[in-house]
Amino acid sequence: MKTVTIYTDGACSGNPGPGGWGAILQYGEHSRELSGGEARTTNNRMELSAVIAALEALKEPCQVELYSDSKYVVDAVEKGWARSWQRNGWRKADKKPALNPDLWERLLALLDRHTVRFHWVRGHADNPMNNRCDQLAVAESRKFRT
Secondary structure: OOEEEEEEEEEEOOOOEEEEEEEEEEEOOEEEEEEEEEEEEOHHHHHHHHHHHHHHOOOOOOEEEEEEOOHHHHHHHHOOHHHHHHHOOOEOOOOOEOOOHHHHHHHHHHHHHOEEEEEEOOOOOOOHHHHHHHHHHHHHHHOOOO
16 A cells, blocks of 8 residues: 655635635655635635545555644544544534534545544644645635635
């Protein structure tokens, strides 16, 4: 199984507001940048969208080391919250609806295909790959500003 390193980030101007996401996939000497955005979205939707787009870009099951500055994404996966929300009909432990079930459904399916280890990194700090993802995300979000 190939080992791929992925960095992701999401950005939103206002919450909700225009948003963007960026991802960098690295395999050996190869590197690929992906980005996208939406006119009206939230920062958490953009964080999830970055991870989903990066994993969907993989053509075969891979071992993935994924770096994100989103506690929402990293904790929901690593602490089992997202699977619990899914089991409970997209309800959280407090019985309130879980947000973004459409994206979580897609992400959980991808996590069944790939072996992914999540790593939280501090955003806007000294990680050049995370900073590049932030630049991609912000550039995408600016496309939707009026």
